[in-house]
Every structure is written in structure tokens, then in C-alpha cells.
Amino acid sequence: MRPRIASLPPVALAGGALTVGIGGLYLAGLLLTGGEIEAGTTVRGVDIGGLTREEATRKLERHLAAAAPRKLAVQVGDRKGVVDPRQAGFSFDVRETLDRVASTGADPVGVIGGLFRPGGGDIEPVVRIDERKARTALGELAETLDEEVRDGAVSFAGGRVEQTAPRTGYALDVDAAIGSLRVPFLRGAADSVTVLPARESRPKVTAEEVRRAVREFARPAMSAPVTLTAGGRRFTLPPAVLGEYLTMRPDDAGRLTAKLDSRGLRAAPTVAGVLNGLPTTPRNARLGLEGDRVVVAAEARPGMEVTDKALGKAVLPLLTRSGTARTGEVDTRQIQPEITRESAARLGLTEKMSSYTVDFEPAAYRTTNIGRAVDLINGSLVMPDETWSFNRTVGERTRANGFVDGIMIFDDQYVKAPGGGVSAVATTVFNAMFFAGVEPVEYGAHSFYIERYPEGREATVAWGSLDLRFTNDSGKAIYLQAESTDTSLTVTFLGTKKYDEITSVKGPRTNLRQPAKKVSTAEKCVPQTPLEGFDVTVERVFHDNGREVKREPFRTHYTPRDEITCEEAPGKPRP
Structure with a gap:
């Protein structure tokens, strides 16, 4: 007579089967993973699968330190430079990287889940940034790579026209630049150039305005001498003398306008030698006596004054003319003497x-x-x-x-x-x-x-x-x-x-x-x-x-x- 087997309720059987199945998978998962790091896991090509956390730490510290770029080529505007990542506080954070790839130890869900993944795959290392060092390094970089905006300009030297090309200004945005270096450092892009974010300043005087000013004023101004007459005296101003006191300054709209230093031109030897010879001080009539009666022994003479303003007013309009049209008269102001033949009796x-x-x-x-x-x-x-x-x-x-x-x-x-x-x-x-x-x-x-x-x-x-x-x-x-x-x-x-x-x-x-x-x-x-x-x-x-x-x-x-x-x-x- 065969022994009789007690029957189990269906639910119990199902539950037992479930328990046995999960347990088997858990045991299988433990056997397959063989440690904390899932098999097939690499960090930037470094295989750490199946290693313990301590083993993986040592291995990554060795390999990642060697793989980190020693310099990063950067550019601000038109200027290029180099950043030393170590001095800028950039490094790989091994601990945080392992926190992302390590399994959860004996946790059934993590272990069993590993049975159904096709290997750990390649993981990017975590980048750590010391912002204090990064700000310091990028601040020093800004001192060499920042570029001030430069307006276009027109100047004169030795009777020649000189042009200055405009230039856009760039100022490194240090805060934004810190984040923009993370990816180049992670990828080890030592040869490629990273364009750092910068604040841009456009010149007010453009290249087109420089060309216009040269065409319409500067070249005509230096094309030939200017001849002036003051108080009956004639003198010539060559381009070299004119250019010494001539400038072009931008107005609020960025348009270059000619400015003449009339006072400086008035003091220039070429001009002063002539104008200082004019009778600038009036001469009173010289009085004498015929008996006890006053008579005029010598006539009075008015003085002549040539002001800086009058000189500039005469010169500027002639500079854009050509040929005989570059000749003009300087207005002179007469200074009357106190004593004349007419005023002597009145006084x-x-x-x-x-x-x-x-x-x-x-x-x-x-x-x-x-x-x-x-x-x-x-x-x-x-x-x-x-x-x-x-x-x-x-x-x-x-x-x-x-x-x-x-x-x-x-x-x-x-x-x-x-x-x-x-x-x-x-x-x-x-x-x-x-x-x-x-x-x-x-x-x-x-x-x-x-x-x-x-x-x-x-x-x-x-x-x-x-x-x-x-x-x-x-x-x-x-x-x-x-x-x-x-x-x-x-x-x-x-x-x-x-x-x-x-x-x-x-x-x-x-x-x-x-x-x-x-x-x-x-x-x-x-x-x-x-x-x-x-x-x-x-x-x-x-x-x-x-x-x-x-x-x-x-x-x-x-x-x-x-x-x-x-x-x-x-x-x-x-x-």
C-alpha cells in the first residue's frame, strides 16, 4: 500500500512556486554579478565590471587622472588662449562616478534586474569643479583675452591721412564660461578650440564711416596748402602744419566731424611769425604843443587783432576745396586808439x-x-x-x-x-x-x-x-x-x-x-x-x-x- 501524499491548497502551491522561482533568480543574479560593479561596465573605456568598489576606485583614479586633458584651447572674440584645467579646479569625481554605476549589494531588485540587462555599458565620469579656482583662473584669462571696443578713426601725421580700423570689443562672461568648459574637459578635447561666452561691444564709428570721412574730408584737406591773407599780409599753411592741429571726432551718432585747434594753429611759428607782426596794439596820437595849445604831432594808428576763432573760421571751409579756391581772407578786428585827432579836443x-x-x-x-x-x-x-x-x-x-x-x-x-x-x-x-x-x-x-x-x-x-x-x-x-x-x-x-x-x-x-x-x-x-x-x-x-x-x-x-x-x-x- 503506497503512502498517501497530503494535498496542498492551490494558492499555497502557487506561492511556493513563486518563492522558489524568485529565490532561484536571486541566487543566479548573485552568482552572475560576482561583486558590486555590474559586469561589462566601463568608465570612459576603463573596464571596472565585476570589481569591488575599492578595486574600481583605485583603477579609475589611476586611469582617469592620466586621461584628463592638460590644457584646453579657448577663444574670446578674436583672441585665443589656453586654460590649465587643474589650475581652474576641474577634475574627475571617482566617488560620485561609482555611486552612479555600483549595484545596490544584496538588494533583490537590483541583483535580479542585472540578469535582464545586456551588460553595464560605458559610463561618462562625473566632472567636479572648484568654482573658486575656476573664477580665479578665468578672471586672469580675461585680463589677456578681453578686448576693448575700438572706434574707427581718422588722424593726420606729417601731412598724411592715417586710418584706424574699428574693432568689436569682447569681455569674458566668467560665470557662463565655467559651465562651458565642462564638456571639453570631459571629452579631453585638448586640440579643439572652445569659444567662451563673452559680452560683445560694437564700435560706434564703423569702417564705412571711416571710408566716408577719408573720402569727403581727410584726403581733400591734405591735398594741398591753404593760403590766407590777414591785415594785408599773406601766408601759406602746408598740409603738415594743418594736420598737426586737425582732428576728426565722432558725434553722438558716430559720424566723424573735423575739428581744428585754432589756438594751437595761431601759436604755430608759421602763423605767429606773420600775425605777430601786425600792429596789434593801437597807437595813440602823439600830442605836442604850439605855445600852450595842444596839437597832434603824429597821427594815431588802430591796432589789428586776429582771434583764434576768426582764424579757424577762415581755414576750415578751404580744406575741402581745390586749386585757387584754397585761398581765403582772415577777418581782423580793429582796435581803435583812445587818442586821435578827432577825440583829443573831445577829451x-x-x-x-x-x-x-x-x-x-x-x-x-x-x-x-x-x-x-x-x-x-x-x-x-x-x-x-x-x-x-x-x-x-x-x-x-x-x-x-x-x-x-x-x-x-x-x-x-x-x-x-x-x-x-x-x-x-x-x-x-x-x-x-x-x-x-x-x-x-x-x-x-x-x-x-x-x-x-x-x-x-x-x-x-x-x-x-x-x-x-x-x-x-x-x-x-x-x-x-x-x-x-x-x-x-x-x-x-x-x-x-x-x-x-x-x-x-x-x-x-x-x-x-x-x-x-x-x-x-x-x-x-x-x-x-x-x-x-x-x-x-x-x-x-x-x-x-x-x-x-x-x-x-x-x-x-x-x-x-x-x-x-x-x-x-x-x-x-x-x-
């Missing part, structure tokens, strides 16, 4: 108001210094209520201003200094002013009395400390006429008399003081004779219609003039 310059002469001992330095001061004073015109200044008119008494060393008083004694003798001119002007009856504003006598001058009616000047000034309160203009010889000088005031006559009354010397005796060993010592000091008052008396109308006192204090004897310093002979 009140009709008669002699006063005149005074000072005589002096002949000396070369006096002749030079007095003559120079007289030249500067002669022809001075003082309008009503205007103040005249000796220092402002004559200027500083220096060699550069035409003065030489002479004898003058400094610190109560005679010394040698530039401008010595000019006090004679100051005294003469003072007396002419005194007898013309105009108002003194500033004056000062010498520290001690000088015998050739009238007591209390003389003046001296010192640059920066003492001036001789008067205000014209006559109601009409005053003309100063000055002239000199080797032994005398005369100053005459021409205008309209306000009073019939002006006289001088001198009082007695008072407060007498005796001089001292001194010995000087100074190198520039000047011997000095003694003279007592004193005070004196001179009155200016005004007469009108035959009677005295007022008096003005002029008080002067003179110090004693010490006797000075010059001797050699011990051990040092005087020059």
Missing part, C-alpha cells in the same frame, strides 16, 4: 596844464634808467576820476625791464641797486602834478634832503613799498608828456586847466638836526657828504579869476644825512 586835451624840468649830473646809469622810465610814462592817458600810479606804469626796476644798477638811497644812505636815478623822474612827475592842481593820493620824499630838488616838493618811489599816485579830479582827461636828455628831464601835463594859476610857497626850515660821522667797510659802500636834517612845509596855492581860492600844505620831515667814509675791511681789500 579836453586842449592846453598845457603844467610842466616841470629837473636837471641832473650826467652819468651813464642815470641816462639809461631815466630814459627808460620816461619812455614808459610818455603818452599816459588819465581819464577823469582815474588814479595814475608810477609803479604800475613804470613797472619793477629790474634788468629784465631795462634798468641798470645805479645810486639810490636805502636805509638812510646811498647804495648801488637796479633803477638808481629813477627818483629824479618821480620828483619831476610830482612837481608837474603839483602845479597841475590835481589830487595827490600817495607820495613820499627822500629820507634826507638832496640839494638838486626843491625842498618839500620832491618824491621817491620803491617797488612794493612806496608809490607815487594821483587822481585826476580836473574833470577832463590828462595826457602825460615826458622827455629826457643826458642831463635833464621834463614832464608836462596836457588837458584843461581847472584853475588859472597854481603857485608854491615854502616856509622856513625848522627842527634842525645835525648829522653824524660814520665809517663803512661794506663792499658796496658809497661815500656820503654831511647835511643837516630839518622839517619844512610847502603850501600849494590855487588862484582863479585873479584871486587866491585855497591853500594846501605839504609837510616834509628830513633826517640828517650822515657823513660816511668808506674803508677797506681788515684783511680783505675792497674790490
